[in-house]
Amino acid sequence: MKSTPSPGDAALTKEVEAVIDDRGLLAGPRPSVDREKLQHHLREALRLLHVDLDSENVMDTPRRWAESLVTMTSGYDYTDVKKLTTLFRQACSVTDDSCQNLVVIGGTYKTLCAHHILPFFGHFIIGYIPERMIIGASKIPRIVEVHMRRLQSQEHLAHDVADTIEKILEPRGIAVWMGGVHMCMVMRGVEQESSFMETNVLRGNFLSDERTRQEFMSIVNRRGERQ
Numbered sequence: 001m002k003s004t005p006s007p008g009d010a011a012l013t014k015e016v017e018a019v020i021d022d023r024g025l026l027a028g029p030r031p032s033v034d035r036e037k038l039q040h041h042l043r044e045a046l047r048l049l050h051v052d053l054d055s056e057n058v059m060d061t062p063r064r065w066a067e068s069l070v071t072m073t074s075g076y077d078y079t080d081v082k083k084l085t086t087l088f089r090q091a092c093s094v095t096d097d098s099c100q101n102l103v104v105i106g107g108t109y110k111t112l113c114a115h116h117i118l119p120f121f122g123h124f125i126i127g128y129i130p131e132r133m134i135i136g137a138s139k140i141p142r143i144v145e146v147h148m149r150r151l152q153s154q155e156h157l158a159h160d161v162a163d164t165i166e167k168i169l170e171p172r173g174i175a176v177w178m179g180g181v182h183m184c185m186v187m188r189g190v191e192q193e194s195s196f197m198e199t200n201v202l203r204g205n206f207l208s209d210e211r212t213r214q215e216f217m218s219i220v221n222r223r224g225e226r227q
């Protein structure tokens with residue numbers, strides 16, 4: 001049976017379309033989330049799964065589920081990531097070709113997969129060669145955080161982070177490595193507990209200069225050895 005969208009749904013679709021530009025990126029913050037409606041639908045989903053909604057354990061679950069979904073997708077509320085950043089002049093002079101910094105920052109990420117709304121999480125290592133500016137060290141994890149609090153695939157997450165850093169810094173090159181465990185592979189599908197996925201995005205100098213690429217990859221590999 002084909003369901004016809006209600007006038008309310010059409011208005012929401014229009015509102016959402018307005019904030020997504022032609023490249024599929026967010027052009028503005030998402031409209032405010034109707035928490036009551038969300039709770040109602042999540043309660044219905046549990047009902048369809050024949051979960052006992054009167055049990056003390058589950059009674060308040062639709063509310064908690066709705067709140068956690070709002071939090072875990074709160075990255076859609078940030079669109080001007082530039083505002084979250086602090087930039088500094090780099091140590092090398094722009095005109096000095098013999099001076100090349102490789103800035104590397106690592107950390108962890110956790111997000112929800114866009115296909116199954118199940119978590120995937122792991123480590124990231126980001127390297128860039130500054131052109132003029134470097135970014136405050138704590139800002140890179142902040143940029144990752146904005147993108148990880150959206151529905152993602154590991155490839156999209158790595159590319160989104162690379163796009164944002166490129167837009168802010170216009171560096172000579174950027175590399176984003178991510179390695180993670182995906183609950184949609186562990187808990188369903190192939191049920192592979194030890195499955196691990198790596199994604200590597202290389203741009204600019206990291207593509208054109210073998211030595212820069214090797215330097216970055218040796219940092220990634222050393223991280224693997226430390227584990």
Ligand SMILES: [Zn+2]
Nearest residue numbers: 113115116184
């Ligand atoms: Zn998945």
